[in-house]
Amino acid sequence: INCNIVVSKPELTDEDKAELKEQAMEQYKDEQLRELRRQSQPKAQPKPTPTSHKAGAEIDSIPNLFDEL
Known part of the structure; x- marks a missing residue:
């Protein structure tokens, strides 16, 4: 069979x-502009957690066996 495929x-x-x-x-x-805008956006800062006030309250409420001696 002779066959030619072109x-x-x-x-x-x-x-x-x-x-x-x-x-x-x-x-x-467009891609470069998107990248520049993404880099220039301010990063979201995590909300500060008030640990000092609550942590002190939790420590004071922990029962201590040696206080009653």
């Missing part, structure tokens, strides 16, 4: 190449 790639015109290049540049700019 696969051809469509060639892009200069206009198509320019359009694709511009789209790629826009996409790259």
Whole structure:
């Protein structure tokens, strides 16, 4: 059996190449802007926990066997 398979790639015109290049540049700019905005956003700081007041109250309420001697 004689068989020939031909696969051809469509060639892009200069206009198509320019359009694709511009789209790629826009996409790259958008990604860079998103990254800069993400880096410049202030990081969320955890809320301070009031441990000194509550911790002291908990320590005072713990029963101690040696106080009654």
